[in-house]
Amino acid sequence: MRWFWTLLVAAHPAWAQPALTPEEQAALAAAFAEPAAPPAAPAAPSANPDIALILDVAAAWFDGEPAQLGGHDPQETGFTFQQLELTLQHAVDPYLALQANIVFHPEGVEVEEAFATTLALPGGLQARAGRFLNRVGRQNTQHPHAWAFVDQPLVLGALLGGEGSAGVGVEASWLAPLPWYLVLYASVTGAEAGHDHEAAAEAEAEGFEALPTARLEQFFPFNDDWSLSLGASAQLPPAHDGDRGQLYAADAYLRWRPVASTSRLALSWQTEALVRRLPEEGPTHEDRGLYTQLVLDFAERWQVGGRTEWLDEAEGDARRRHSAQVSFFPSHFSRLRLQLGLDERTDDVVPSAFLALETLIGAHGAHGF
Numbered sequence: 001m002r003w004f005w006t007l008l009v010a011a012h013p014a015w016a017q018p019a020l021t022p023e024e025q026a027a028l029a030a031a032f033a034e035p036a037a038p039p040a041a042p043a044a045p046s047a048n049p050d051i052a053l054i055l056d057v058a059a060a061w062f063d064g065e066p067a068q069l070g071g072h073d074p075q076e077t078g079f080t081f082q083q084l085e086l087t088l089q090h091a092v093d094p095y096l097a098l099q100a101n102i103v104f105h106p107e108g109v110e111v112e113e114a115f116a117t118t119l120a121l122p123g124g125l126q127a128r129a130g131r132f133l134n135r136v137g138r139q140n141t142q143h144p145h146a147w148a149f150v151d152q153p154l155v156l157g158a159l160l161g162g163e164g165s166a167g168v169g170v171e172a173s174w175l176a177p178l179p180w181y182l183v184l185y186a187s188v189t190g191a192e193a194g195h196d197h198e199a200a201a202e203a204e205a206e207g208f209e210a211l212p213t214a215r216l217e218q219f220f221p222f223n224d225d226w227s228l229s230l231g232a233s234a235q236l237p238p239a240h241d242g243d244r245g246q247l248y249a250a251d252a253y254l255r256w257r258p259v260a261s262t263s264r265l266a267l268s269w270q271t272e273a274l275v276r277r278l279p280e281e282g283p284t285h286e287d288r289g290l291y292t293q294l295v296l297d298f299a300e301r302w303q304v305g306g307r308t309e310w311l312d313e314a315e316g317d318a319r320r321r322h323s324a325q326v327s328f329f330p331s332h333f334s335r336l337r338l339q340l341g342l343d344e345r346t347d348d349v350v351p352s353a354f355l356a357l358e359t360l361i362g363a364h365g366a367h368g369f
Helices: 002-011 022-032 154-160 197-205
Strands: 050-062 078-091 096-105 108-118 125-133 166-175 181-190 210-221 226-235 246-256 266-278 285-297 302-312 319-331 334-344 349-362
Touching: 154 266, 154 285, 154 302, 166 210
Parallel strands: none
Antiparallel strands: 050 078, 050 349, 078 096, 096 108, 108 125, 125 166, 166 181, 181 210, 210 226, 226 246, 246 266, 266 285, 285 302, 302 319, 319 334, 334 349
16 A cells, blocks of 8 residues: 555645755754764884895905005905995884994994984974984995995095994984074084094093084075085094094085986085094194095986095195096996096005995985985
C-alpha cells in the first residue's frame, strides 16, 4: 500500500509536508554530517640521518723540497691519501639538528666536527655546541671538498694551523633585522688547534685555556646575477707566559652567475688577509699574509682557476706562491683536478704539479655561499 499513499500525496500537495527553509536544511545537514577528522599529529623526525662518504686522493710532483703547510696537502712526490670523510646530519627534533664529520686518514681517525645546532630560538638567534671549526676568515670553516684548489692557502696553514682553527665549545649567532643580510657570531672553544701549538700546550698544562672568536658577516645581492659577501673576524689566541695574542682577518667573496644562462657559467673572486700578533720579549712577533683567487665555470663540466699568495712570517722568509687549476666534473658527484704551482722562496723556487680525484656517495647538502 505504500505506492498508494505516495500517489495520494502527489495528487494532493496540500497533504504533503511543508518545504524546509534554507536555515533548517543547513541545520539538518550539519546534524547528519560525519565528524571532522582530528588534526594530524606532527610527523616524528626520521631516525635515519643523511649520510655521505667523500674520498680525496692526489698524485703530486715537486721539483725541489716541498714546504706545504696544510694538513690535507700532498707533502711529497708520489701518491697522497688526503682523506676519507664520513658526514652524518639530520634534524633531531623540531628544536635541534646534529651534524658530524669524521675523517679517516693514514694516521688514524679524527672527529673533525660534531655539533648540535638549535632550530627554533626566537629573535634571529641560533646556537651550536660541540666540536666545530671556528668562524675565522672564510675558508677555515670549509672542508677540503669545498675548496677551489687542491692545497690549503699558505697564510691559513701558517696562522691557523694545518687542520684549521677548531675546538670544543659553544657558539651563538644573531641575524640582525636589517634590510640586508648581517650576522654576528661569537664563540668560545678550547685552544686545542691552530696558532702557536707550543703556547697552546703550555696553556692547557696549566688548565683550560679559552679561545674566543668573533665574526661579522654581510651579504649583498646586487641583482639576480651579482652578489657579494664581506666578513671580518677576530681571535685572541693564547701566547707564552699566560699572555694573549691578537689575530684579525678580513675576507671578500664576489660571485657572478647569470641566471638567464642555460649553462653553468659563473665567475667568482675570493680573497682573505690575516695578521697575527703574539707578545714576545722585545718587538711584537707579527705574521701576516693573504691570498686571492679567481675561478671560472665556463661549461657544464669544466672549471679553471688561478690563485696567488703572499706570506711573511716574523721568524721565516717571505714566500710567494702561484697556482693554476683546471677541473673536470664527470658528474655532480666526482671531480678530476690538475693543478700547477710555483713556490717562490728567498733561496729557492719549487715548481709542483697535482692531479687530484674526488668522489662521493650518499646525500650531501649544497655548500654554503
